[in-house]
Amino acid sequence: MTAHADPSLTITPVDPADREALLAWNALLRDGFNAWREAAWWADGESVLAQHQDPKPGRTSVLLVARLDGTPVGAAGAEVDPGDPAEVEISVLPGHRRRGVGRALAGAVREALAGHAEVVQAETYSEAGVGFALDQGMRLGNQEHRLLRAMPLEPGPLAGASPSSGIEIRTWHGACPEELVEDWARLTTQMDADVPMGDLTRPASRGEVGELRRSEQRMDDQGWTLVRGLARHEGVAVGYTEILVNRHDPEILTQDDTLVDRAHRGRGIGRALKLANLENLRAVPEAAQARWIQTYTELDNAPMLALNRALGFREADVLSILEGELDGRA
Template sequence: MSTVRITDVDPTRGDELLAWNSLLGEGFNAGREAAWWASDETTSARYGDPKPDRTSVLLLATREGLPVGAAGADMDPGEAAEVEISVLPAHRRQGVGTALAEAVRDRLRGAAEIMQAETYSEAGVAFATTLGLRAGHREHRLLLDVPVDLEALRAQHARPAGAPSAPKIQVRSWTGACPEGVIEEWARLTTQMEEDVPLGDLTRPAARSDVAGVRRSEQRMADQGWILVRSLARLDGAAVGYTEMFVNRHDPEIITQDDTLVDPGHRGHGVGRALKLANLENLRGVDEAREARWVQTYTAPDNTAMLTLNRAFGFRDADQLTILEGTVG
């Protein structure tokens, strides 16, 4: 069998970058339903204006001159490196993935101590385990078919006649960057989300959601083509929860339902339900969302309250994400 050749991809060379991204996505998403991957426009914007101090590794695997796999790794100072390894189905179990993994580790040495990798298959878990990684966290990936019948959802989630009255929940919704009047509350709640989100046995990254960090993230998301669809809930004037979805204007087929947080002291009062209903209504005002076919979200298996709520909204299981972690070595 011919030798696998690993080469570095120069992210400043547009054609090479987009070919690498396409190959990485083709192998990573092979056989999966409604699997999102970054568009050409988003990829160009991401690597055209990289985050300060971020280390990125882009690798291409070829055999006899033909591309057979790709790998990528991104690392911020002091954080675990996020690694993706992808091999085209026809070239698996021929040493391509192992060669890519060795090359990734070689380039990360001295820059990172810990690496994390994601997979959606048991074969991927088995491969990562042979590299010395261990499964640290799993999440269900769920899909909601759109358009959604909001009237039916409102009727389904209406409080039954005669039920005890609930606290008055006020929800404010918008698209894009946070209005100045809510940015402090948003930063506080997103910091809480970073601290509370289940990560199993994975190394937890440092919290970044101060006001300046939120503004930097909003600008980068906008530059990469993302439309932010957001709602914030208040009880008795205090912000107690939020939710957000991301719509990519370059490739809006799959909408990402990202965080939904309810402050622990205010759970069980319908805040999460009110947020999700309001934000789906908010989504109706986004022109690009009319081209969408699915909303995608992730929920940990032991987060039973959120799994129950998501399924009540019509989300169904698509596959399972496993995140593995190990030392760079």
């Protein structure tokens, strides 16, 4: 337990082996982070239990709860793999802000991460969150639109997707078929290099097949169904796309990465991939319970924004990602 200038404020770590404490921590972090946001996704309890009670080897996790006079009012979480920036989340319930809780949590996170990370990154969807991070010595690194599309899917908008001749699209659910896994690993490595990151530090690429298989297994263990599509031209993989469905809480689906090799852009492959994978989504039983599908696009990526709007997505809010040194230097 950590005491602060306000004697009524205490910060305590959460034992990931304590099921009820871990679930309460996740709900507290969610309620502060997602206050006033529309259709805001958050990891469900079962996924969080699987994540923290069977952690990734080598990963350092920090889980903290802040209390005022014994009442939980805020939470923080941090995850870091060796050599990567630490991903930090801090939230305070709306009725308890401007009392130093966020600053105290930020200080406690820095103490806990000492020796495990040099750089920290944090995400927020509010101007107040950006201002708080800037006050903590961070800098704005990148911004993306979060876009929403209502579910269920209607057949009309999904008709008429056909890429240039010679393009074959294959879709499936779950782990990558063995005959495609090398292609998938190569394209995801390319995505790691190509995705716009603004001024953010890139994490190490983990596109090798062994790491891919371990990631697929972890995702499955945490309750995720991977809905995937791959485009090939004359037998060579030239693009891929992926939708994430949480089997425990499928209300909000996530359209994740979509990549088309630079040499094959402008041929309708991205649109055809997305449409084929949306059709592929119909065969996932849990997807029938979804109310929304969300995706993210760089603010200045006009072609992808236009494609997403054509597919029925609309801008909901803006994700801001900030970065700074662990010691608070910008």
